[in-house]
Amino acid sequence: MAAKRSGRSKRGINERLQPLQEPRSEPPLSRERIVATAVELLDAQGVDGLTMRRLADRLGSGVMSLYWHVDNKEDVFDLALDSVLEYRGPPQIAQDWRGEVVHVLEDWRASMLRHPWSATLLPRRALGPNILGRLELLSKTLSRAGVADADVNAAIWSLWNYVMGATITRASFDLSDDDRAAAQQRLTRLSERYPTIERSRLLLDNDWDGAFKNGLGFLLDGLSPK
Amino acid sequence: MAAKRSGRSKRGINERLQPLQEPRSEPPLSRERIVATAVELLDAQGVDGLTMRRLADRLGSGVMSLYWHVDNKEDVFDLALDSVLEYRGPPQIAQDWRGEVVHVLEDWRASMLRHPWSATLLPRRALGPNILGRLELLSKTLSRAGVADADVNAAIWSLWNYVMGATITRASFDLSDDDRAAAQQRLTRLSERYPTIERSRLLLDNDWDGAFKNGLGFLLDGLSPK
DNA sequence: ACGATGACTCGTGCGACGTACGAGTCATCG
DNA sequence: CGATGACTCGTACGTCGCACGAGTCATCGT
Numbered sequence: 024m025a026a027k028r029s030g031r032s033k034r035g036i037n038e039r040l041q042p043l044q045e046p047r048s049e050p051p052l053s054r055e056r057i058v059a060t061a062v063e064l065l066d067a068q069g070v071d072g073l074t075m076r077r078l079a080d081r082l083g084s085g086v087m088s089l090y091w092h093v094d095n096k097e098d099v100f101d102l103a104l105d106s107v108l109e110y111r112g113p114p115q116i117a118q119d120w121r122g123e124v125v126h127v128l129e130d131w132r133a134s135m136l137r138h139p140w141s142a143t144l145l146p147r148r149a150l151g152p153n154i155l156g157r158l159e160l161l162s163k164t165l166s167r168a169g170v171a172d173a174d175v176n177a178a179i180w181s182l183w184n185y186v187m188g189a190t191i192t193r194a195s196f197d198l199s200d201d202d203r204a205a206a207q208q209r210l211t212r213l214s215e216r217y218p219t220i221e222r223s224r225l226l227l228d229n230d231w232d233g234a235f236k237n238g239l240g241f242l243l244d245g246l247s248p249k
Numbered sequence: 250m251a252a253k254r255s256g257r258s259k260r261g262i263n264e265r266l267q268p269l270q271e272p273r274s275e276p277p278l279s280r281e282r283i284v285a286t287a288v289e290l291l292d293a294q295g296v297d298g299l300t301m302r303r304l305a306d307r308l309g310s311g312v313m314s315l316y317w318h319v320d321n322k323e324d325v326f327d328l329a330l331d332s333v334l335e336y337r338g339p340p341q342i343a344q345d346w347r348g349e350v351v352h353v354l355e356d357w358r359a360s361m362l363r364h365p366w367s368a369t370l371l372p373r374r375a376l377g378p379n380i381l382g383r384l385e386l387l388s389k390t391l392s393r394a395g396v397a398d399a400d401v402n403a404a405i406w407s408l409w410n411y412v413m414g415a416t417i418t419r420a421s422f423d424l425s426d427d428d429r430a431a432a433q434q435r436l437t438r439l440s441e442r443y444p445t446i447e448r449s450r451l452l453l454d455n456d457w458d459g460a461f462k463n464g465l466g467f468l469l470d471g472l473s474p475k
Numbered sequence: 476a477c478g479a480t481g482a483c484t485c486g487t488g489c490g491a492c493g494t495a496c497g498a499g500t501c502a503t504c505g
Numbered sequence: 506c507g508a509t510g511a512c513t514c515g516t517a518c519g520t521c522g523c524a525c526g527a528g529t530c531a532t533c534g535t
Contacts, residue, residue, distance in 0.1 A: 052512080075493065085514040087494080092512095096493065143369070147421040149435075150452070155443050162445040174463075176451050180415075181464030185407070188414030192406075195373040209375075217381050219388040225402050226376075237400075238407030245471030278483080301522065311485040313523080318483090322522065 049083040054092045054102070056082065061103045065140045073099070100144060105151035107138045110160070120168035121243055127161060128182060128239060132190050139194035146187060158183075169248040178246050185242055193231050278310055280318045280328070287329045291366045299325070326370055331377035333364045336386070346394035347469055353387060354408060354465060358416050365420035372413060384409075395474040404472050411468055419457050 050056065060081050064073050075096060079086040093099050113126050135142040145154070158179060165175050214221040228234065276282065286307050290299050301322060305312040319325050339352050361368040371380070384405060391401050440447040454460065 074491085076491090079514095087496095087515080088513045090494075143373070146418050147369070152439075152442075155439070155446070158451065159443045159446050162449060162451065166445070172449070176449055176454055177460050177463040178467065179451060180460050181411070181467055184414030184418065184464060185410050185468075186414065187418060188410030188412065189406075191372050191417065192410065192413060213378070213381070216378075217385045219392070220381070220385050223388060223398070223402055225384065225388065225405060228402055234403050234406050237403040238410060241404065241407055241471035242411075242468050243471070245467035245469070300520085302520090305485095313486080313525095314484045316523075 052082060052084055052088055052092060057089060057092055057099065058102045058106050061099050062107060062138065065103060066138055070140045070143065075099075097148075101148055101151065104141055104144050104148055105153055107141050108134055108145075108151065108153040108157075110153065110157050120164050123164050124161065124182070124243065125236075125239060127157060127164075128186050129235075131157060131186055132193075132235065135190045136194060142187070142190040142194045165246075170246065171248070174246075181242060181246070185239065189235050189238070193235075278308060278314055278318055282308065283315060283318055283325065284328045284332050287325050288333060288364065291329060292364055296366045296369065301325075323374075327374055327377070330367055330370050330374055331379055333367050334360055334371075334377065334379040334383075336379065336383050346390050349390050350387065350408070350469065351462075351465060353383060353390075354412050355461075357383060357412055358419075358461065361416045362420060368413070368416040368420045372417075391472075396472065397474070400472075407468060407472070411465065415461050415464070419461075 057078070061073060061078055064078060064081060068077075073096075075086050075089060078099070079089055082089075089099075093102070108131075110127065110130060113123055118126070135145070150158075161179055161182065162175060165178055166172070170178055211221070220226065283304070287299060287304055290304060290307060294303075299322075301312050301315055304325070305315055308315075315325075319328070334357075336353065336356060339349055344352070361371070376384075387405055387408065388401060391404055392398070396404055437447070446452065
């Protein structure tokens with residue numbers, strides 16, 4: 024019931040009334056500062072690492088002060104997620120449609136991997152303006168490329184599914200070396216039950232970027248207008 | 250440091266020592282009973298709905314008794330997840346490879362949608378035997394279909410990504426009608442910013458099953474050996 | 476027949492968590 | 506000068522996972 028979006032509170036006349044009691048006098052709270060700090064915290068500690076108490080600590084404020092600027096913790100997640108998914112456009116003009124689609128999706132994946140918590144968050148929160156912008160761009164590109172109108176939506180969802188699956192998997196699997204060692208041990212121990220994937224070293228391939236590009240190539244082959 | 254896997258405790262000789270003090274005398278705790286009840290609870294209340302207290306309540310036991318049979322709460326998730334992802338094989342023998350792949354993946358998706366919490370859990374937990382079995386089967390099928398050895402792993406990860414993305418998205422988006430109404434409202438309010446996806450009604454299509462099959466068709470087209 | 480052992484259950488307590496509530500502080504304006 | 510509204514914050518409540526240690530009971534070696 025609160026949460027103004029308040030650009031900047033205006034004091035300025037009597038700053039001297041703050042007798043520098045704190046060595047580093049924090050700037051006043053604001054939605055932007057909260058969101059930026061939340062992103063920092065999420066990057067550093069993951070989804071479970073973001074608590075309102077820690078967020079307030081980093082901001083040098085009390086916990087309940089945050090609730091003046093945001094509705095609740097879910098709101099913080101939504102704002103942080105959206106702030107991270109901006110698309111700045113292709114590097115130069117005049118690409119072919121495949122190049123453009125690949126660039127949008129690789130940039131999307133890269134943004135989410137830079138903030139791994141965002142990948143697991145995106146599917147379960149509302150679509151913010153930045154994601155809608157990306158979908159709009161994809162839609163226009165595919166249409167212009169000659170994909171039949173009846174196929175465009177299915178094509179977009181295929182691409183969405185592919186990026187989400189790839190990124191969530193990638194972001195979830197780069198845990199500790201212990202886990203990696205344990206997984207390898209388990210697999211070789213069970214190699215007689217899973218001979219094919221053991222032989223092809225399916226679970227040991229670390230070229231995630233290459234696999235992403237190759238698989239996307241397959242999908243675009245299937246999507247190309249005949 | 251505990252947690253035997255104990256098939257079944259053997260009493261039997263002197264059951265009469267239990268003087269039916271409880272109208273419904275619960276069977277003793279066991280790993281299987283805990284996992285089955287955890288699945289029930291997860292189905293009913295979702296990931297956040299599973300707490301050790303509620304689980305113990307449903308089992309008619311104390312909270313700490315659970316910790317004799319499982320290591321911790323994560324262990325409960327792992328066991329519940331694995332118990333839900335069994336594959337029973339294709340309905341009849343002798344399908345073409347496309348039919349077999351489609352069946353594995355549709356069954357996979359269906360299993361996860363029957364237990365929506367499993368989709369979001371799978372990518373961030375270790376791969377259990379049932380998932381490995383599915384990957385083994387896919388690997389064999391693709392090889393037999395003539396997919397080049399160098400492409401098989403990329404192909405499998407494409408399929409994995411696609412199923413995971415599709416299922417996680419589907420499982421996360423069937424929330425309340427309020428959300429759906431709010432989303433539609435938001436979209437039409439912003440229709441001038443996103444004209445293409447508004448016109449194609451991208452976000453309003455509810456034929457998830459059809460979209461899954463169509464998109465999978467695109468991907469398999471791209472994977473077919475030339 | 477008896478004491479030891481181990482399987483299993485459970486109550487209490489600790490330190491987190493999100494956030495409702497209400498009491499503060501302070502600049503601004505009539 | 507008194508009121509208003511923007512903003513901050515301390516306290517409190519109910520919930521969570523789980524560590525710890527004290528129980529109960531069947532079984533077995535002697």
